[in-house]
Amino acid sequence: MLSSRPVVSRRASTLLIALAAASPWVLAQNAAKPGAAAAAAPLAWPTKPLKIIVGFPAGSSPDLTARTFTEPLSKALGQPVIVENKVGAGGNIAADAVAKARDDHTIGLMINGNMTIAKLLNPAVPYDPIKDLAPLSLIGTSPLILTAPVSQPGVPANSNARDFFVAARNGGDKWSYGTPGVGTVGHIGTELLKSRSNINPVHVPYPGYPQVATAMLGGQLQMALLPPALAQAQVRAGKLRAIGVTSSGRSPLAPDVPSLAEAGISNFNLEIWNAFAAPSTLPKPIQAKLAALISEIARSEEVRGKLFQQGWQTVGSSPEGLANRVKADTNLLGGVIAMRGIKAE
Structure with missing residues (x-):
């Protein structure tokens, strides 16, 4: 008569027994306690x-x-x-x-x-x-931050995020945006933003985010999605301006930057x-x-x-x-x- 018990390989059986032990994190925390080494059997993995x-x-x-x-x-x-x-x-x-x-x-x-x-x-x-x-x-x-030069043609001084998007729509394909390359989240995310906001800037790929920021500082780009740390460093230095974060609401990583939803871009959440x-x-x-x-x-x-x-x-x-x-x-x-x-x- 065939046994109804499931067949378990020697390797799988050993792993199951060994890994059924207490959490390795707990074992590590208890290792310094007297008698801990004797009380806890060593795990068979990792070896x-x-x-x-x-x-x-x-x-x-x-x-x-x-x-x-x-x-x-x-x-x-x-x-x-x-x-x-x-x-x-x-x-x-x-x-x-x-x-x-x-x-x-x-x-x-x-x-x-x-x-x-x-x-x-x-x-x-x-x-x-x-x-x-x-x-x-x-x-x-982490969200990305839509970032732009402090001053640029077609964007009124002291304009808010909604004004920025009006200027971007008017700029059409005369505007350009930078990313670290084709297929990156910055690239795909901006293409998503284009479809949600009716703007049409042209994509310009760069080797990395620092080069994108440098191009904006030089006036070669009108906008880009940047990581918070890089964007905020440039914003604090007064070299770039933050338009909005790509998360659905404000982010603890950039609490002073409004979300794009506050700028009228609905149903947009990118991290x-x-x-x-x-x-x-x-x-x-x-x-x-x-x-x-x-x-x-x-x-x-x-x-x-x-x-x-x-x-x-x-x-x-x-x-x-x-x-x-x-x-x-x-x-x-x-x-x-x-x-x-x-x-x-």
């Missing part, structure tokens, strides 16, 4: 250093976020946590490396484009964000974000433990403060929360890509 792959250079925003987690993750897991930078293709080279990792000790710090629209922009991207990446936790979100993801082949018990641990660390007071200084409003979501965000943004940005015929260069 070697955990690697976080980042698709941008050292010192970049994703890199700083990843490194914020290395120390608390290392303490919790009892293994070193290292960051490996695989730069190129807007983070897609790193995302592909994460998707193909099979050592059970590799995860990635992604930006939203890597987990949503990568393959919509370029079908040749070698990984599928939905099939090949397992969401762990949405870490931080950049970063998140941790794992290969979809990573065993589910490990995914669950890592997700819970990363989320808990993200919401801790110390890490939340560091992320805020980096320009992020902390979330620390569940895998389901991140999956929902991926789905919503893929639908929103994918619709703009299709409507505007945007393709990666």
Whole structure:
């Protein structure tokens, strides 16, 4: 007679038993207590250093976020946590490396484009964000700030945001806007803004946001969506002006800047974000433990403060929360890509 019990592999069984133990974060917090080492059995995972792959250079925003987690993750897991930078293709080279990792000790710090629209922009991207990446936790979100030169032709002095959009409509395709490149959130977001506000500036891509800001200062651009930290530094210096944030309401990252809804642009909500993801082949018990641990660390007071200084409003979501965000943004940005015929260069 055949047994009705499910067959569980030796590897999966070991993982299930080991990962059913207390949270690694709790174990790390209790490690200094007398007798803690004897009371808690060591986890069978991890058995070697955990690697976080980042698709941008050292010192970049994703890199700083990843490194914020290395120390608390290392303490919790009892293994070193290292960051490996695989730069190129807007983070897609790193995302592909994460998707193909099979050592059970590799995860990635992604930006939203890597987990949503990568393959919509370029079908040749070698990984599928939905099939090949397992969401762990949405870490931080940030709106962009619609920014413009302090003075420019056609825009009255001391004009408000509504006046700015009137001038932009009158400017038509004689106006231009800058972004860090085709297919970036700044690009797709501005195309969405064009459709919602009846403006028609021409897109001019640059290597990065600093070059976009410099072009605005030089009068080559009339507008751009910039990250809050960069935009506010220029606004405080009196070199640029903030028109509005792209979130549905005012943001704690830029509390003095009105939302675009206050400027009469309805139904507009656009944010950049970063998140941790794992290969979809990573065993589910490990995914669950890592997700819970990363989320808990993200919401801790110390890490939340560091992320805020980096320009992020902390979330620390569940895998389901991140999956929902991926789905919503893929639908929103994918619709703009299709409507505007945007393709990666």
